[in-house]
Amino acid sequence: MLPAWSWSAASLLLGSLHVRGADAIGPITPVGSKFFHEDGTQYYIKGVAYQLTPEDPLVNTDQCERDIARMAELGTNAIRVYHVDPDADHDGCMNALADAGIYLFVDLETFDTAIRTDDPQWTRSQFDSYTAVLDEFQQYNNTAGVFIGNEVITAPDNSAAAPFVLAAARDIKSYRNENHYRQIPVGYAAADIAELRPMLQNYMACRPDAADRLDFFSLNAYEWCGDSSYEESGYRRLQHQAADFPIPIFFSETGCNVARPRLFTDQSAIFSEPMSDTWSGSIIYEWIQETNDYGLITYDDDDDTVTPDAGPNNNAPVALDGFARQGAPNRVAPDFDNLKSQWATLNPTGVFLSDYIQSTAAISPPECPASTPGGWAVDPNAPLPTLQDTFHTAAPTVPSATRFPSITVSSGAGAGAGSSPTPTASFSPLSPSSFSATSFNYTLSNAGSAVAVPGQGFGLARLADGFVVFGAVVGALAVWL
Numbered sequence: 001m002l003p004a005w006s007w008s009a010a011s012l013l014l015g016s017l018h019v020r021g022a023d024a025i026g027p028i029t030p031v032g033s034k035f036f037h038e039d040g041t042q043y044y045i046k047g048v049a050y051q052l053t054p055e056d057p058l059v060n061t062d063q064c065e066r067d068i069a070r071m072a073e074l075g076t077n078a079i080r081v082y083h084v085d086p087d088a089d090h091d092g093c094m095n096a097l098a099d100a101g102i103y104l105f106v107d108l109e110t111f112d113t114a115i116r117t118d119d120p121q122w123t124r125s126q127f128d129s130y131t132a133v134l135d136e137f138q139q140y141n142n143t144a145g146v147f148i149g150n151e152v153i154t155a156p157d158n159s160a161a162a163p164f165v166l167a168a169a170r171d172i173k174s175y176r177n178e179n180h181y182r183q184i185p186v187g188y189a190a191a192d193i194a195e196l197r198p199m200l201q202n203y204m205a206c207r208p209d210a211a212d213r214l215d216f217f218s219l220n221a222y223e224w225c226g227d228s229s230y231e232e233s234g235y236r237r238l239q240h241q242a243a244d245f246p247i248p249i250f251f252s253e254t255g256c257n258v259a260r261p262r263l264f265t266d267q268s269a270i271f272s273e274p275m276s277d278t279w280s281g282s283i284i285y286e287w288i289q290e291t292n293d294y295g296l297i298t299y300d301d302d303d304d305t306v307t308p309d310a311g312p313n314n315n316a317p318v319a320l321d322g323f324a325r326q327g328a329p330n331r332v333a334p335d336f337d338n339l340k341s342q343w344a345t346l347n348p349t350g351v352f353l354s355d356y357i358q359s360t361a362a363i364s365p366p367e368c369p370a371s372t373p374g375g376w377a378v379d380p381n382a383p384l385p386t387l388q389d390t391f392h393t394a395a396p397t398v399p400s401a402t403r404f405p406s407i408t409v410s411s412g413a414g415a416g417a418g419s420s421p422t423p424t425a426s427f428s429p430l431s432p433s434s435f436s437a438t439s440f441n442y443t444l445s446n447a448g449s450a451v452a453v454p455g456q457g458f459g460l461a462r463l464a465d466g467f468v469v470f471g472a473v474v475g476a477l478a479v480w481l
Contacts, residue, residue, distance in 0.1 A: 021095030028103060028144040030185045030215055030248050031353060032360040035144075035280050042350025043144075044271065045250050045281030046343050047078035047105070048296065052288055052325045054111075056085040058104075061092030063326045067287070068100045070297060070329045074336065075343035078103045078144060080252065080283045083110055086132040094140045103144035105252070105283070107189075108133045108172065115152045115168065120161035122168050122385050130168065131175050138181040145185045145216060147252070148172060152188075156195035159377045162203055167384040169204075170212050185215030189252035192221040198241040199369035199376040205247050206368040212384060213365065217245070218252035220285075224266035226259030235269050242278050246363045251282035257294055264339045271346035284339060289332055290323050296336045299324035 026038030035043040048071065051057055058064065058081060071079070079097070084090070084106060097104060108130040109115070115122065130148070137143045148169045152161050169186045176184065190200055204214045224233035242249050251270065255262060269275055270282050289295025318326055331337065368380030 021091075021098050023098075023141060025098040025101065025103075025142045027141045027182060027184075029183065032356065032363050033245055033248055033278070034350065034356065035216075035248050036353045040353035042348075042352070042356075043280070044276070044348055044350065045078045045103075045105075045283060046075055047080055047281070047283035048074070048076055049082070049253060049283055049286035050079040050288075051082050051286070053320070055083060056088055057081060058084060058090045058093040059088045060326065061096065064093035065096050066327075067297070067329055068096050068102065070331075071102060072100050074296070074340050077101055078105060078281075078283065079287075080105045080107075080147075082107045082150065084133060084136070086136040088136075090136065090140075094137075094142065098140070098142040103142045104137070104140070105145045105147065106133065106137055106143065107147040107150055109147075109149060115149050115161060115164050117152055117154055117158050117161055120152070120164040122164045122171075122387065124387055126168070127171060127175075127387060130172055134172065134176065134181070134184070138176070138184055141182075143184055145187055146172070147189050147218075148186055148214075150189045150252075151191040151220060153193065153196065153200065154191050156193060156375065157377070159196060159200070159375075162200060162378050163382065163384050166204060166207075166212065166214070167386065169214050170384060171387060173211060173215070185248075187214050187216035187218055187248075189218045189220055192219055192223065195375060197238075201242070201245065201249070202366040202369050203376075203378060203380070205245065206365045206380070208365070214247060216248040216250070216280075218250050218283075220253035221251055222254060222256040224254070224269070225256035227263055227265055230269050233266065233269075235266065235275065239275050239278060243274075244366075245278065246365055248280045249278065250280040253285040254282050255284045255286075255294060257292075262335045262338060264335075264342045267339070267342040267346055271348050276348040276350070288323065288325070291321060296332050296339065297329045298332060299327035299329060 028035050028037065028043050030036075035045075037043050050067070052063070052067075079102060081104060094104070109126075110129060113126045113129040115126070134146060137146070149165050152165050153159060165188055169188065173186050176186070188204060193200070201217050201219075204217050207213055219238070221238065223238070224235060230236050254266065254270075255264065264284070267282065270279055284296070286294045287297055289298045318324065369376050369378070371377055371379050
C-alpha cells in the first residue's frame, strides 16, 4: 500500500489532468479579419445580450446555471454583458459558461464612466474604472473580448467623440500588454448611423500604428425587420461597406421587433456567403423580456428556488420594472424557437487558420476618412487625446519555442495604408516527436504578442501531450512505490 502522502501526491497529479471551468475552454484570438479557436477553426458568434440586473448578472451562480441550460438549448456560444462589478466574484458564472462552451464579450464602461456624446472626455478615473473590469475578467479563458464603449456616437453630428473612443482603446490595449495579460481583443459597439458609414468603422481601423486601432468593430443594427431580404433590409449595403475590412466585424446587437413575431431570417444572411466571409456572427438583443419587448425569456416571479450567492453585491432584485429577474427561464413563444430553428441550420465552417494565415500579409488598414462639412468631422491626421500620463505599448514578445516546427509570419502590422507589406518567415528545427503537428507563430495585427497557429494535426499533437503527461505521472508513481 502506498503511504498516505504518496496517495495525496498522486491524486494531485492525476487531478491536474482534469480541467474544468474557464481553464477547460480555449481562448478566442483575432487574426486578420476573423476570430479563431485555439485549434485553428474559425469562430462565429451566436450570442445573446444578457443583462438581468443593471449592476451585474454574473454573480448569481444558481441563476446563471439555469439560464445557461436554456442558452445551450438555443444554440448560444456567446453572451454580451453591458455592466459588471469588478469587485464581485464571477468564478461560478464564468466557469458555468465555459463548461457550456459559451464565451463572454463584456463592456468596460458603467453608467457613470461611459464616454459622453455631448462632452467627450478620456480621464484618469475612466481609465481606472475600465482597467478594473479588465483586471477581473482577463483571468478567464472564455473572455472573448471587451467593449471600450457602446453607442458613444448616436447622431450624425457626434463624430467628434470618435477620437476619444480610440484613445481609450489605445490605452486599454497598452495596459493589457504592459501587464502581460492574454491578448484579449478590445473593440467598440457602434450605433447604426447611415450618415457615418463607413467613415466611423474605417476611422477605428485606419491609423498607421496598430496600437492606435481597434482589435474588432461591431454594429448595433436593426435594419432587417420581419421577413425581409438581403437587398431590401440594407444588409447588401452593410456587406459592401464592410468587405475587405482588416479586423473582425460583427453585429453586437440585432433582432428588430417592429414586425411580430420575430423570425430572425437575417441570421441566414449573416451566416451564409457572402456575409459569412466578412462578418463574424451576431448577438441577439436580448435575453430577458422587458418593457421594450425584445426578450427571448421570461421568469416565474413566484419562483423562490433560486437565491443570490453570498456576497456584498448579490442583492439583485427579484423583480424590476414589473419583470421578474430570476427563477425558471421560460421561452418566449415563438421567438425563442424561431431563433433556435435558424441557428440549428446555420453552421459555417469558415477557413482554417493555417490556410488563412498567409493571406493576412496582404491585409492593410483602410484609408482614413477625410473630414467633410456637415458630415464626418474628424481630422484623420490629428493626434489622439491623451491622459495626463503617457502609456506606451509594450513590445510584442514571441512565445518561447515549442516542440513544434514553427514559422513566424509578419503580417505587415503597423504599415501605412499605402504600403505593401512583405511576409517574412523564419524556421525552427524539427522536434524528435513523431506526433508533432505543424504550427506557426503569427504576429498579431492588433499590436499584441505573437500567437501559435496550429496545423491540421493539432488534435493529434494534443493527444501526444496527454500521453507525455500521463507517462510522467505513471513514472512518478513508480518511484513512490
